Amino acid sequence: MKIVDVVASAGKTGFYFDDQKAIKMGAKHDGMFYVGDPVTEGFTSIRMPGEAISVLLVLEDGQIAWGDCAAVQYSGAGGRDPLFLAKDYIPLIEGPIKENLVGRDVDSFKELAEEMDHLQIDGHRLHTAIRYGITQALLDATAKAKHVTRAEIVRDEYNTGIEIKRVPIFAQSGDDRYSNADKMIIKEADVLPHGLFNNVEEKTGKNGELLLEYIEWLRDRIKTMRQNPDYNPIFHIDVYGTIGDVFNNDVEKMAEYMKKVEKAAAPFKVRIEGPMDCGERQKQIDVLAALTKKLDEDGTHVELVADEWCNTYEDVVDFVDAGAGHVIQIKTPDLGGINNTIKAIKYCRDNKVGAYCGGTCNETSRSAEIITDIAMAAGALQQLAKPGMGVDEGIMLVNNEMNRVVRLVEMRKNLKK
Numbered sequence: 001m002k003i004v005d006v007v008a009s010a011g012k013t014g015f016y017f018d019d020q021k022a023i024k025m026g027a028k029h030d031g032m033f034y035v036g037d038p039v040t041e042g043f044t045s046i047r048m049p050g051e052a053i054s055v056l057l058v059l060e061d062g063q064i065a066w067g068d069c070a071a072v073q074y075s076g077a078g079g080r081d082p083l084f085l086a087k088d089y090i091p092l093i094e095g096p097i098k099e100n101l102v103g104r105d106v107d108s109f110k111e112l113a114e115e116m117d118h119l120q121i122d123g124h125r126l127h128t129a130i131r132y133g134i135t136q137a138l139l140d141a142t143a144k145a146k147h148v149t150r151a152e153i154v155r156d157e158y159n160t161g162i163e164i165k166r167v168p169i170f171a172q173s174g175d176d177r178y179s180n181a182d183k184m185i186i187k188e189a190d191v192l193p194h195g196l197f198n199n200v201e202e203k204t205g206k207n208g209e210l211l212l213e214y215i216e217w218l219r220d221r222i223k224t225m226r227q228n229p230d231y232n233p234i235f236h237i238d239v240y241g242t243i244g245d246v247f248n249n250d251v252e253k254m255a256e257y258m259k260k261v262e263k264a265a266a267p268f269k270v271r272i273e274g275p276m277d278c279g280e281r282q283k284q285i286d287v288l289a290a291l292t293k294k295l296d297e298d299g300t301h302v303e304l305v306a307d308e309w310c311n312t313y314e315d316v317v318d319f320v321d322a323g324a325g326h327v328i329q330i331k332t333p334d335l336g337g338i339n340n341t342i343k344a345i346k347y348c349r350d351n352k353v354g355a356y357c358g359g360t361c362n363e364t365s366r367s368a369e370i371i372t373d374i375a376m377a378a379g380a381l382q383q384l385a386k387p388g389m390g391v392d393e394g395i396m397l398v399n400n401e402m403n404r405v406v407r408l409v410e411m412r413k414n415l416k417k
Contacts, residue, residue: 001106001145005058006098010086013050013070014387014394015361017083019043020074023198024240029175040076042083050362051086053130055093055137057101063144065106067136068367069093071129072333072360080311080334084129093130096121101134106141110157110339113138117337131336136370139338148412150370151405154377158342162379164409166402170194170236170382172361174389181218183391184233185225191234191271191382193218198240208246208257211239215264222268235270236382241308244276249287255294258302271327273305284309288324305329305356313340313347320353327354327381332371333363341371345378354381361394363387368394369401376405 019027019038027036027046034046053069071084100119104112113135119126126134143150151164171187172194173180184192197203197211204211218235247253254275261270275291278284292304306325310316311334319328330344341357348355357380359371368386375383383402385394 001141002060003057003101003104003106003141004060006094006101007056007058008090008093009054009056010090011052011054011068011364013052013362013364015073015389016050017043017048017071017075017362018073019046020077020198020240022046026199026201040083042076042085048083051084052364052367053086053090053093053133054366055133057106057137057141059106059141059144065137065141065144066366067133067138067140067370068364069127069129069133070333070360070363070367071127072331073362081128084127089127089130092121092126093134097126097130097134106138106145108157109139109142109153113337113339117339126336128334128336132333132338132367135337135339136367139370139373149405149408150373151377152409152412154342154374158346158378160342160346160378162377164376165406167357167375167380168234168382169385169395169398169402170356170358171385171391171395172196172238172389173391174361176389177214178217180389180391181221182225184395185222185231187392187395188226188228188231189233189385189391189395191236193235193237195237196240197237197242200242200245204239204242204246206246208243208260211237211243212260212264215261215270219265219268232268235265235268236273236305237271238273238305238307240274241277243272244278244287249276249278251287251290251294254291255298255300258291258295258300259298262300262302269301269303271303271305273329274307275304277308281309281315285319285322285324288319289322292323292325303327303354305354307331311335313344316344317347320348320351325353327356329356329358330380332357332359332367338370338374341374342378345375345380348381349379356380356382356384358384359386361387361389365397368397372398372401373405376402 168190170191171189303326345355357375
């Protein structure tokens with residue numbers, strides 16, 4: 001099955017682009033706006049509407065395969081590619097990229113995805129968002145050519161050895177961390193609530209006290225309001241480096257604080273994402289590895305989740321090899337081609353490190369569904385409910401995609417019997 005045309009369509013994402021550096025420097029909220037001037041290149045305001053590009057591959061039998069180019073909420077931060085605006089990249093997709101794709105055979109995904117992920121135009125590799133969307137479209141094209149699910153293509157071409165089944169869903173609250181936590185409890189999200197603790201003064205607390213208060217509230221809220229006494233979700237809270245800010249990245253002090261976190265969450269298991277942001281990659285690996293080792297030696301059962309400065313497949317490998325974190329967030333748009341997400345999940349699994357198949361609230365329904373297929377086929381520890389911060393929508397999209405894929409795979413198994 002060959003590609004006969006490529007069409008690009010501008011779109012919107014499920015959230016916003018936010019200037020992380022300006023926020024960490026103290027930018028204040030005014031409703032849904034941030035007040036002040038942006039400081040990261042490309043931003044015209046601290047919060048901007050998220051943008052996406054749908055890449056549509058027209059196949060020779062008339063079928064349309066497609067994927068969505070999207071970038072993370074905090075574009076341009078933590079060593080990422082710059083802000084992704086649709087008007088800047090549609091001409092590239094419908095020009096040189098189209099020339100590289102038209103006439104290509106999509107009967108196999110893996111090799112063509114690797115080629116497009118490493119494609120250079122005018123001496124430059126493609127923006128991660130473009131590689132993300134193109135490879136989604138290629139996976140969809142191969143699935144359509146073979147008349148199977150995308151998950152089955154991933155399982156078979158990458159020999160994952162994984163039974164295609166549901167994986168735990170992790171929901172994220174955004175700043176509305178109380179009302180949205182209630183939604184998660186009602187929907188019985190497997191992992192919750194993210195929390196968005198990205199500012200010391202307003203959210204985490206100058207001594208970490210506000211974060212502890214929130215964890216205690218969440219613990220008590222679940223105990224009081226859960227309808228099923230067996231509902232015991234995992235707490236997963238993203239602190240955007242603010243614990244490191246509070247304790248000056250001192251490993252001993254952060255380790256003592258994690259004991260308080262564990263106590264506040266008990267009896268629920270707790271994960272802390274991005275405990276520190278050291279400002280550069282190697283230092284981040286060193287400090288996170290030291291804190292991971294310290295918690296393990298102390299018998300503190302808080303799992304650390306690597307995030308900032310872990311942006312590429314190569315980064316995932318280096319963080320895993322260094323023991324920097326118990327869980328790695330595979331921030332799917334940051335890795336570029338989805339082939340890298342597949343390989344990253346496999347590498348984590350092979351080395352007994354949790355693979356959190358994440359991404360960003362700033363994606364689309366299409367990218368969410370395709371990444372969910374990958375999480376199921378490669379055996380991720382958990383899958384982010386995305387896009388958006390409304391909770392219900394993200395859980396719906398990811399949950400329903402999982403159930404559809406499971407039923408279709410079961411149907412095919414039964415037909416072979």
